[in-house]
Amino acid sequence: MRSANRRWIPLLVALAVWLGISSVPAGGQEKVSLTFGDYPYGYAANAIISYQALYEGIVKPEGVDLQIIHSPIDAAERLMMAGQRDLGVMAFLAYFTARARGLPLVAIAVEQHLQKTERTGIPANALYVRGAAGIDHPKKLEGKKIGLPLLRSASSLYTQAILKDKYGVDLSKITWVDKPPPILYQLLQSGEIDATNLYGEPSYRAQRDPSIKVLLVTPDEWEAMTGTTTITTLIVAKTSTVEKYPKALKSVLSALQKSREYGLQHTDQVLELAAKKLGFSKDHLKQGMGTAYFPFEVGPKDLASMKLLLKYAVDLKMIDKELDLATLFADLR
Known part of the structure; x- marks a missing residue:
């Protein structure tokens, strides 16, 4: 009788996986759990368009169990500096400040560019x-x-x-x-x-x-x-997270890009969802559309911009030491 029962075990395991009961994805590897520190919407329509599909679970990073934790931007940055988030959004100047203090953080992408009027x-x-x-x-x-x-x-x-x-x-x-x-x-x-x-x-x-x-x-x-682009914010990760989970971080960036594209293609839907939560009308939020772009990657022009921003940060005494541009972005390949 026990032998007969054992014959059912493989079938039951397969059924559990098919039903999603198992915590192991189809690829055979457990999902990587990461915390993402964000500040909700950043007051702007373009952030809503870029993030809302991720917030709602319409888009998900493959192979990653991503916990998105909202807080005001200054608090979100302090938590990143304290190492309490795996990755998150930081103003480039806050990131420069953290690196000047020797904190183990590294940027993995530009989050936002401002657009000219x-x-x-x-x-x-x-x-x-x-x-x-x-x-x-x-x-x-x-x-x-x-x-x-x-x-x-x-x-x-x-x-x-x-x-x-x-x-x-x-x-x-x-x-x-x-x-x-x-x-x-x-x-x-x-x-x-x-x-x-x-x-x-x-x-x-x-x-x-x-x-x-x-x-x-x-x-x-x-x-x-x-003559350079106007970068405002970066996606920054703990150095230990970059070293241990580069593929997972690439998956998160890919999901962010897909979320942005979903928002651009379904603008009314995502603005309506956000408007209800924020207490504004959809038309009110639409006023700011197109004023910023969220690349979620790093391009050659971005590096030129960052070089100049580093110079100004030192000249204006916003940071107390020069930083090596070559070390400010991680290569996730």
């Missing part, structure tokens, strides 16, 4: 001023209070570099106010600050506010000044 008709990232403040030239920002959304953000470096090198602004004469974009928009409205950098959804509101005007558009000014 001529491509979209909408500022992707801009410096706004109160109309009543009488600021019609960047030089008039001296002696004023200016908001910057997180001093480790890409906006911080771009804004200061453009003001200093293109317009000759004495940065030491500016009082910088470090808050998240929604709060900076409120402070600008109330007159507590004279100008602020804004991006994403708060920028959409500022564009419709008759009391506020655009002083300069960040990607337009940066590309005109330097």
Whole structure:
């Protein structure tokens, strides 16, 4: 009787696998479990379009059990620096800061490029001023209070570099106010600050506010000044994760690219899903479409951009040491 029962064991195992009961995928290897630190939506339509299919499970990385953990960007970056996420999103300046401290992190892809206004008709990232403040030239920002959304953000470096090198602004004469974009928009409205950098959804509101005007558009000014692309954020991983699971990380990047393509092909669907969660209308979110692109890879132009950004980070004393560009991106091949 026992012998007869044993004959059923292979059949039962096969049935369990077919039904998905087994934790081992069809390829015969267990899935790699990875944590991904993200900040939900990043206030912008283009992030929603690129990520929503991954958030909803419409797209999944092959061979990877990916746990996506949302938190505000500053918290997400601190957690990456503390080694509490396998990979995640970081502003390039936060990443430079981490590497200058000797933390075991390495970038695996560029997450976001800002697009010039001529491509979209909408500022992707801009410096706004109160109309009543009488600021019609960047030089008039001296002696004023200016908001910057997180001093480790890409906006911080771009804004200061453009003001200093293109317009000759004495940065030491500016009082910088470090808050998240929604709060900076409120402070600008109330007159507590004279100008602020804004991006994403708060920028959409500022564009419709008759009391506020655009002083300069960040990607337009940066590309005109330097001829390089406007990188803002990177996908960064722990060095130990890169060494142990390069194929799994490649799978995650591939899933991110597929999620982006799904969002571009099903824009109304993904914006509707996100709008319900964020409490905005779909049409409101649509205003920012096309202002940024999420490549989830590294191209030759990106390396040229990073080289210049490293130089500015040192010149503006945002990091206290030079970094070797050749070590900043991992080769996952």
